[in-house]
Amino acid sequence: MQLCDAIHNKLLEKNRESQLIYNTMEHSKGLCSQIVKSQKETVTLEAKWIEVRKRRMELKETCTKVLAELRAMKESENNFFAQMDDGKIRKINKYIAKEIDIVTVIQNVFQRLILGSSVNWAEDPKLKEIVLKLGQNPASS
Template sequence: MEYNTTINAGEESFSDLAADEKIIEGSIEDLEREMEEMKVSYQNKTLALQRIQVADALRSKLMDNDDNSKVIWDTMKRIMKLSTAILKSQQESRELEEKLNEVKQSRLALKRAGECKLTQILEMKRKRKEELENMEVSDMLKKARRNLQQEIQMTTLLQNIFQGLIIGSGVNWAKDPALKAVVLQLEKNMTDI
């Protein structure tokens, strides 16, 4: 029992250590993130201070009104012209990109409309083909019906002729089983088919 108690106590201390390690790791990550943010902030502030110092040095040099200040003025004017030209070029580039996007959109809309029209045309062709096939089948059915009607009329006529011949011959067809089957078969009405 003492050993079990010692082992259970050891397991609890290990689980506490694991939880403490996770907390410490999370704190370290937070501190590293804060340190990185501080470095970036320091660099930005250093750059801003350097810009202010350069601007102050240029201002004091420009006040001297000597040959070096004239060169600085000329350089600044050239920088301003170039900056203006860059801004103008960027604006023109944006406008051209907007026009290009409008052309792409209209082209896409035309493509979709063309696909829609093509689908409609294909659907109309398919329907037309089905209609033509139906008309052909319908015409074939009409011809078949006409032929069937003619055959029925011919068969009925032949049946009547055979009945007339058998009855006119004076043979007792009821006694002869083969003749009886023929006569009874001739009694069927072919128009019911």
Template sequence: MQVMAALRDKMKQNDNDSQLMLETLQDIVRLSEAVAVCQQVIREKEQKVADIQKERLLLKKVGRQKLMEIHDMMNKLKEKQTTGEVKVLEEMRIAYQKERKITSVIQNVLQCIILGSRVNWAEDPSLKAVVLQLEKKI
């Protein structure tokens, strides 16, 4: 308190030293105000950074969810394609078996016609080739 009282008395004297002290105090006040403004700017910027980090985290979560949805959709699409391919292959297998049965019946009928005609198929090379070909499994 004594120091403050001495400073106040010195400032009232209005001499060179008091002017210097007054200028120093004005500089201190101006610098304190600048520090306060800078601190406010820093707080605002820190708040903006925190908001951006929150938004980024939210976007990251949404991105992961979308990626999982895309992954699920791709798996479902692959499953549908695989199921479709299996159906096509099964239809082809059924058609193949049907054609195989028809061919076997035709071969048996042809063999019976040749044997029933009482032609000596062993002497005729072209007929022999046909009969022997019919013996082979399809």
């Protein structure tokens, strides 16, 4: 108390020492304001950081769930194909190969009809597109 009273009396004197004390107090007050401001910013940033960590954990949990679902789907797909007997698979593959052969023959016939006619298919954009599409392998498209 005595110290505060002595500083108060010194400030009232209005001399060089009182001015230095006043400037020091103002500087201290400014520093305290900056500290309080920095502490508030720190609290705000920490809250944001905690929120980001929570969202990151939620995303990690979501990714884990999705990966588990994908694994389950893959296993069920593998089980489905394992349950299918080889006879069905061979039959399906045979049917697909037969259809590809038929489409290839039809493509070749149309391509030869266009090329065999005296039409300049290279100048007609629609015919050019058709001829180029007919030249593609049906198994790859």
